[in-house]
Structures are given as C-alpha cells and as structure tokens.
Amino acid sequence: MAAEQEVTAWRPQVPGVVEVFHAHFTEYAYPMHVHEAWTLLIVDAGAVRYDLDRHEHGTPHDTVSLLPPHVPHNGSPATPDGFRKRVLYLDGTHLPHDLIGPAVDGPDLRDPLLRHRVGRLHTALTRAGDELEAESRLTFIGERLRTHLRRTAPVPVPRPDPVLARRLRELLDAHVVEGLTLAEAATRVQAHPAHLVRAFSGAYGIAPHQYLMSRRVDRARRLLLDGVPPGEVAAVTGFYDQSHLTRHFRKLVGVTPGRYGGRGRSAEGFRPVIGGG
Structure with missing residues (x-):
C-alpha cells in the first residue's frame, strides 16, 4: 500500500489550546522529538507505539494518551493500515508543571468517559462559534486529567537530571x-x-x-x-x-510547511491538508 498522509491543523480561539492536530498516517514514523506543550492524544483507527522516557507504550482504541512537555518521544504505526489520530496541544492552564512526572510514569489512561469527552471537545473545536462549548468541555477534561495523575502519582522520587x-x-x-x-x-x-x-x-x-x-x-x-x-x-x-x-x-x-498552515486562526473553512508534498 502506498504511503498516505492526511493532516489538518489549526489554532482555535479557546484559551489553553495551543493547537489542534488531526492526522492519518499509514507508514510515517516520528523520530525522537519534544514539544513545548502538553500532548493529549486519542487514536480513532489503528494504533501507535511510542517510546517515552525509555519505556515503550501503545495507544489501544479505548485510551487517552497524555505526553508531557519537554520529554522526548517518538511514534510509529502499530498496525498494517497505519493510524488515524486527533491531538490537542495544551499549555499549562489546566495541567500544571508538577504533573509532568506522573504523566511520564503513566501516559496512557484507560478511561472511556474521558475519551468520550475528548472526542466531543474535538467536535466542538471544528465548529466556528462554539468556542464557549469547547472551553467548557476542556475545563472538565482538565479536571479529570488532574484527578487521574494525582491519584496515580507514586511517592515522589527525584528523577535523574545530571x-x-x-x-x-x-x-x-x-x-x-x-x-x-x-x-x-x-x-x-x-x-x-x-x-x-x-x-x-x-x-x-x-x-x-x-x-x-x-x-x-x-x-x-x-x-x-x-x-x-x-x-x-x-x-x-x-x-x-x-x-x-x-x-x-x-x-x-x-507534511511540508506549505501544506500545514492552510487552516488559519479558527474553525471556519475546515478542510483537510492531504499529501506529503
């Protein structure tokens, strides 16, 4: 099967959301990299395997993955048909810096309600004029993420940082x-x-x-x-x-920069960016 890339990215007018990123990749693999923002990921088809802090993780269909800022990770398809994902890049408005450690230790959250809420948020973010709905949904998502991470956080152990x-x-x-x-x-x-x-x-x-x-x-x-x-x-x-x-x-x-920036500042004119150019 020929490699396929389909990417849509935009910045909504919703406080706390740095970027929305929807993608379908069949063969593309991310090399090790970092982000300045939190990465909140759901996979709608296929699966992704990735390494975070030298531990291998995966994204079963019923999970929500939360990757913390400044921690290197990669990603590649775990199924023959690749994967289709939806990602939110979030600033520290809803996720404070002290949750980075727990997120590194447990980035994949099995929580059907949380996954449903993240999906509903993505739907709201594609509709111009529904920014208040999106902001409200993000508030509840942030609350649930914080609860997850603080409940499952182990006894603090200094992380190696020579x-x-x-x-x-x-x-x-x-x-x-x-x-x-x-x-x-x-x-x-x-x-x-x-x-x-x-x-x-x-x-x-x-x-x-x-x-x-x-x-x-x-x-x-x-x-x-x-x-x-x-x-x-x-x-x-x-x-x-x-x-x-x-x-x-x-x-x-x-995808190339020229094919990436076509969405503009809002959800108006929603359209996918197809191909690797």
Whole structure:
C-alpha cells in the first residue's frame, strides 16, 4: 500500500489550546522529538507505539494518551493500515508543571468517559462559534486529567537530571533561534564536547541537535497557523532557509510547511491538508 498522509491543523480561539492536530498516517514514523506543550492524544483507527522516557507504550482504541512537555518521544504505526489520530496541544492552564512526572510514569489512561469527552471537545473545536462549548468541555477534561495523575502519582522520587545535561538544555532553550555551536556550549559549561553530548543524550534520550530542531519546528508550527509564509517562518525560527525548514518540518510533522498552515486562526473553512508534498 502506498504511503498516505492526511493532516489538518489549526489554532482555535479557546484559551489553553495551543493547537489542534488531526492526522492519518499509514507508514510515517516520528523520530525522537519534544514539544513545548502538553500532548493529549486519542487514536480513532489503528494504533501507535511510542517510546517515552525509555519505556515503550501503545495507544489501544479505548485510551487517552497524555505526553508531557519537554520529554522526548517518538511514534510509529502499530498496525498494517497505519493510524488515524486527533491531538490537542495544551499549555499549562489546566495541567500544571508538577504533573509532568506522573504523566511520564503513566501516559496512557484507560478511561472511556474521558475519551468520550475528548472526542466531543474535538467536535466542538471544528465548529466556528462554539468556542464557549469547547472551553467548557476542556475545563472538565482538565479536571479529570488532574484527578487521574494525582491519584496515580507514586511517592515522589527525584528523577535523574545530571547537572551537565541540564545546563546544556538551559543553553539550548535560551538560544532556540540563534543557536550555538557545540564548542561554544562546551566552553560555557566547561566540559569536553564529546562528554557534553554524551551526558545530554544519556539524560534525556535525545541528541542536543534533535532537541534544538524540535523546539524550532514547534515554533514554526505556531507561526504557520498564524498565516506567516514558510519563507518568513524559516527566517525567524532559526532555520538556514526554507528548504532547511521543510526538511526538518516534514521529518517531525509528516507534511511540508506549505501544506500545514492552510487552516488559519479558527474553525471556519475546515478542510483537510492531504499529501506529503
């Protein structure tokens, strides 16, 4: 079967929702990457397998998956026909930072009512003028997610976060657009470059360059949904040129930037973006 990609993405006028992302992939596999936002995922057909914090997970049809921000993960089809998914990227309005640890430990929630509510929210988000309904539904979803994570949270145990790796991560976060060379980073943290890369990859399960590129792609997604042309997006998010943006964007998102940003700011003119371009 030929590879198929169908993607629809938009930013609704609903507080707390950074982006809505609907996709159907038959063969596409996400490499390791991170997001600035929480990722709330339901799968409508097929299944996805993914690694989070070096543990393998899956998305049975009756689950809701919640992936925390800044934690590397990947994703690939777990069935021959691929998967069809609906995703919400959420800021910290409903999910505070202290729930990241419990979400890492238990990202897949078996809760039919929660899954039903997330599906109803996606329906509301596709209808212009129903923003109040969507906001109300999101409030109840946030409440249920917080209850799940706080009830199942284990006794707090300090998560490994070596100082050297954390210092490099802070440097990368502070230089997402302009970037910095490995030599510059090594000088600032007073470490050998090879040791620095090894420490970062060992602590977070992702190479420093992969982390930086996924942060840049996340920023590019937001600008594209605001209607900024890909060429301008590349210039302000740290990519060398539009082709550089396209290569990394397609690798992490599954479609090209030009096919991604056609939805605009609201649910009006709802239409899928088809193909990998």
